[in-house]
Structure formats: C-alpha cells, structure tokens
Amino acid sequence: MRNGVIMHWLAATLKSSIGRKSVMAGSGLLLAIFLFAHLAGNAMAFFGRATFDAYAARLHATGPLIPVFETALALVVLIHIYFGLGLFFENLAARPSRYEVVANSGGQTFASMTMPYTGLLILVFIFHHLAGFYLADSSTVSDLVRQNLSRPVTAAYYIFSLLALTLHTSHGFWSMTQTLGLSHPKYDLLIERLALAASIVIGTVFILIPVLVLFRPGFLS
DSSP, X not given: OXXXXXXXXHHHHHHSHHHHHHHHHHHHHHHHHHHHHHHXXXXXXXXXXXXXXXXXHHHHTTTTHHHHHHHHHHHHHHHHHHHHHHHHHHHHHHOOOHHHHHHTOTTOOHHHHTHHHHHHHHHHHHHHHHHHHHSOOOSSHHHHHHHHHTSHHHHHHHHHHHXXXXXXXXXXXXXXXXXXXXXXXXXXXXXXXXXXXXXXXHHHHHHHHHHHHHHOTTTTO
C-alpha cells in the first residue's frame, strides 16, 4: 500500500511542470558537482606532468568503483537530457509562434535561448572525449592529453565545445538555484553574477589546457 502511494506521488510529480523542473535542477546539481570535481582533477595539469599522472593513477586505483560511478553518471546525464528535451518541446507547444516567443521573451538571454543546442554540442563532445580516452594507447594521461590536443583541429574542437559548456552552465547554474528555491529579490542579481563567474572559471580552466598544449611545447612533457 505504501509503495503504491509513493509511486502515485512520483507519477503525479513527474507529470507536473514544477516536478519536471525539479528533476532537471536536481540532476543539474549532481552534474555541477561532478564538473567541479573534474575541474579540480584537470587543474593538476598546471602543477606538472608528475602531479597530473599521480592524480590519474590514484583515480584509477579505485578499480571496480569506476564503472559504477560512470554508470551512475551516465544515468544522471540521460535523466537531465530527457527532462530537458521534454520541457523544451513543452515550451514550444505552448508558444507555437516563434515570432511571439522572441518578441515576448522578456528576461531571456542568448544563453537561455540556446540551452538545447549547447546541450547537444556538449553531448556530442562527451562521446568524442570519452572515445579519445578509451581507444587511446598512450601509457600515461599526460601523453594522452598531448597526443590528442597537439592537433590544432582537435584542440580547436575542444575549445569550441568548452565555450558551449561555459554558455550552457552560465544559465544552467542560475536556473538551478531558482528552481531549488534559492531565489530572493535582494540576492538574485548576486546569484546571477556568481553563476556567470563560476561558468567562466570552469570554461577558462578547461580551455587553458588545449591552449597550453598547442602554444607551450613543454607543457606536460
């Protein structure tokens, strides 16, 4: 009986716009935590080859936990995409005229209007990024990074994708705080600026790696 009540509540929640937005915000929060953790790991590259490779070795030493974490992360990504697309098409159906959407957008920004498209770019980038790591035969992470990003075309693709990530998170972080109930007229502008600053920090740190590989020959060598 109790399980039936829980399932009914869950189904009702997921059918409501607020419920789906909450799922989006919750999955976005989990992805944000992973993003900052990944950022901290990548930042080890700035301390030299030995530090970066030692960090990668400690990470791989967790062994069986890695596929469990990767599966959980993939599930969160799929949930985020599913509900994100659902809300996007729901908004399109509610406003069939593209002219009216643009004319009445109010506080919409370029980042908010391009969320589905930057999200798609990020998804394609994730597949490309993972394939580059799983199919490579380099002995160390430093060698792998240099092997991939020393190609100008690949480095340019990484930079473009990371710019899309920066744009996506600049609105995503702010939207997440609003949905999670952290909105307050007194602090909304500050929260918006902090969200923008966080996205810029993420983009800058990630983008610095391909830039340094390309233009600083001794980086990670």
